[in-house]
Amino acid sequence: xGDILQLVLKRLGLxxxxxxVISILIFFAVELLPGDIxxxxxxxxxxxxTVAALRExxxxxxxxxxxxxxxxxxxxxxDFGVSLISGERVTEAISGRFINTLFLACYAAVIAVPxxxxxxxxxxxxxxxxxxxVANVVTLTSISxxxxxxxxxxxxxxxxxxxxxxxxxxxxxxxxxxxxLHRTFLPALTLVLVVTAHMMRMTRAAIxxxxxxxxxxxxxxxxxxxxxxxxxxxxxxxxxxxxxVVALNLAYLITGVVLVEVVFVYPGIGQLxxxxxxxxxFPIVQACCLIFAATFILLNLAADVxxxxxxxxxxxxx
Amino acid sequence: xxxFVIGYYALLIGASCLAAYFKQRQIxxxxxxxxxxxxxxxxVGGAPALRSITIAAGLLALAAGVSYAFREFLIIIAPxxxxxELRTAPLTAAFGMFVIFTYxxxxxxxxxxxxxxxxxxxxSAFAPADENMLLGADQLGRDMFSRIIYxxxxxxxxxxxxxxxxxxxxxxxxxxAATKGGWFDQFMGRLADVIMSIPSLIFALLILxxxxxxxxxxxxxxxxxxxxxxxxxxxxxxxxxxxxxYIEAAKLRGEGTWYLIRKEIxxxxxxxxxxxxxxxxxxxxxxxxxxxxxxxxxxPPTADWGSMVRENATLISFGELTPLIPAAAIALLTVAVNxxxxxxxxxxxxxxxx
Numbered sequence: 001x002g003d004i005l006q007l008v009l010k011r012l013g014l015x016x017x018x019x020x021v022i023s024i025l026i027f028f029a030v031e032l033l034p035g036d037i038x039x040x041x042x043x044x045x046x047x048x049x050t051v052a053a054l055r056e057x058x059x060x061x062x063x064x065x066x067x068x069x070x071x072x073x074x075x076x077x078x079d080f081g082v083s084l085i086s087g088e089r090v091t092e093a094i095s096g097r098f099i100n101t102l103f104l105a106c107y108a109a110v111i112a113v114p115x116x117x118x119x120x121x122x123x124x125x126x127x128x129x130x131x132x133x134v135a136n137v138v139t140l141t142s143i144s145x146x147x148x149x150x151x152x153x154x155x156x157x158x159x160x161x162x163x164x165x166x167x168x169x170x171x172x173x174x175x176x177x178x179x180x181l182h183r184t185f186l187p188a189l190t191l192v193l194v195v196t197a198h199m200m201r202m203t204r205a206a207i208x209x210x211x212x213x214x215x216x217x218x219x220x221x222x223x224x225x226x227x228x229x230x231x232x233x234x235x236x237x238x239x240x241x242x243x244x245v246v247a248l249n250l251a252y253l254i255t256g257v258v259l260v261e262v263v264f265v266y267p268g269i270g271q272l273x274x275x276x277x278x279x280x281x282f283p284i285v286q287a288c289c290l291i292f293a294a295t296f297i298l299l300n301l302a303a304d305v306x307x308x309x310x311x312x313x314x315x316x317x318x
Numbered sequence: 319x320x321x322f323v324i325g326y327y328a329l330l331i332g333a334s335c336l337a338a339y340f341k342q343r344q345i346x347x348x349x350x351x352x353x354x355x356x357x358x359x360x361x362v363g364g365a366p367a368l369r370s371i372t373i374a375a376g377l378l379a380l381a382a383g384v385s386y387a388f389r390e391f392l393i394i395i396a397p398x399x400x401x402x403e404l405r406t407a408p409l410t411a412a413f414g415m416f417v418i419f420t421y422x423x424x425x426x427x428x429x430x431x432x433x434x435x436x437x438x439x440x441x442s443a444f445a446p447a448d449e450n451m452l453l454g455a456d457q458l459g460r461d462m463f464s465r466i467i468y469x470x471x472x473x474x475x476x477x478x479x480x481x482x483x484x485x486x487x488x489x490x491x492x493x494x495a496a497t498k499g500g501w502f503d504q505f506m507g508r509l510a511d512v513i514m515s516i517p518s519l520i521f522a523l524l525i526l527x528x529x530x531x532x533x534x535x536x537x538x539x540x541x542x543x544x545x546x547x548x549x550x551x552x553x554x555x556x557x558x559x560x561x562x563x564y565i566e567a568a569k570l571r572g573e574g575t576w577y578l579i580r581k582e583i584x585x586x587x588x589x590x591x592x593x594x595x596x597x598x599x600x601x602x603x604x605x606x607x608x609x610x611x612x613x614x615x616x617x618p619p620t621a622d623w624g625s626m627v628r629e630n631a632t633l634i635s636f637g638e639l640t641p642l643i644p645a646a647a648i649a650l651l652t653v654a655v656n657x658x659x660x661x662x663x664x665x666x667x668x669x670x671x672x
Contacts, residue, residue, distance in 0.1 A: 018511070018512065018515050021512050022512065022515065022516055025512070025516075026524060029524055029525065029528055030528060032528060032529075033528050129344075130344045130347050130348060131347070136660075137410060140653060140656050140657065140660070141649070141653050143656070144600065144604075144649055144652035144653040144655075144656050145645075145648075145649035145652070145653075146604055146607050146608060146611070146624075146645060146648050146649065146652075147608070148608070148611050148624075148627060148628075148645060149627075149642065149645035149646065149648065149649050152627070152631065152634055152641070152642055152645065153642065155634055155635075156634055156637065156639070156642070160634065160635055160636075160637050161637055167635065251517070254517055254520075255517040255518065255519045255520065258519055258520075258523075258608075258612075259519075259608050259611065259612070262611070262612060273520075273523060274523070274612050274614075276527070277523045277524075277526060277527040277612075277614060278613060278614065280527055282527065282528075285523070285524060285527045286524075288520075289516075289520050289521075289523070289524045292517055292520045293515070293516050293517065293520060296515065296516065296517045296520075297515055300515065
């Protein structure tokens, strides 16, 4: 077990380092701004005095390194500073929306993960048949479509023409859970369509890869029944690739969620980010980017740790 | 039950029985599953649903016919070596090539094909289609059809430029890292790790918020985000070539790094690189389309597919299909490129499956 622990710790350490590097990148990218934030906020017409006053108020007269550590310390304790436009605390603007986004992503994941893994395994077992080829074309098409295309098609056919679901996912606090699921069904479905296609293809590739290995052939040749080949021989080794596929695609959800939120006017963190980018509200942009990047890295980390823990070769060292 | 529905099921069931009788398993499976699907959709949606299935099947058959003809056409005009390869192309790949060809024509000859200029206001906002305007007008009264044609030039052109830049930068760095090794290799590898650990759309949004949305910035950002992918692949492919004996021989002859890359390594790693270029193009194209959809890509009045969808999105709530056409154009091109890449990957390398 010592080996495994060491491997996991090493990977966790690497994750923390990556996260640090990315926080440096996110913080200092804003420093690259021609002039500085105070200048950008006030515009070219501002007098030097007002710029200097704002600079002092924002603490820009301190060296960048010091401000970085203040920002990082604040971020770790959940304090991302103050919005440049509204003056609202960034944490307050983000927290509610972040939960909404998480809810949407989880909703999509709960539907997508079982479907895509089951379909992926079926397609892998039926490889090179007509069903496989049709599935290949369909998933490829789904991957190739921009999220907003799928989203608007769903709106057109399931909301505008038939009225099954609302086209705009407006949320309020006094909604029942069922109502919530109904309201957010279309955005979730859009995400499901994209992610399922990705996951199916990756699961299929992983399983086919596995079934081609010599020990599976050996099991077949010695007369093990097909279902036993899958359950006893293939599955223990398949967990690692499947966990990987799931985690990578959940990470993919993070990016997809931005576009989907804009299409459905969903009150999530992705929409906030897009608004902040066009208004150039840097504290919010930085905070959102850090949250998205951290989630992305955490999921990748989970994928790696998961595949280490489920690897039978590592669990039973010689 | 009208005569259309009866005829529909009679045809499907008859055809599946015939296929089963003549032991055409694949065709039978296809037709019979279509019959089963029709049962369900027919019960839910009635005759109109069946009609749309018929139309969809007809369109599919048409696409298959066009791709078949296009493949035969290419085989005839291509030189012998290429023609032999083309014969192995599946219909999907031929379809992809046909679509790419069409887009290229539309992009190159946009001013000739489009009846109006891309920024020309010719009627009232959201005017419906008439004999003058094939698809009606957009939110400012500009001809939708002309703008879609021009969009082929602008959107695809931008994506091509960005992809080329990402590809050249990534491939060069990868080749250099593979031949030089040492600290350069290590440094580039870690740099690629860091860039790839940030979601691409988020990274693009961060940079665009700082430098504003000019075309130059978009191209640079996209190149920066996607070159690590190319770098890794090139590094891996070239890494396998570098250890060959003939490279050793060339080194002993005293050839320089540049000669090694150009004459020895590159010719032996083109196949996967070409496929990667196609894949890369899809990613870049979707990212740029997403950015323009968010209003952060190509700026108006230049016609661009992503922003056209956003600007005309209000029409969708009136049940109009027109705003979806630019989005469909994006999807179609990406699908087409993916089909071709799929075939090339299958043909060129280790992706041959058991």
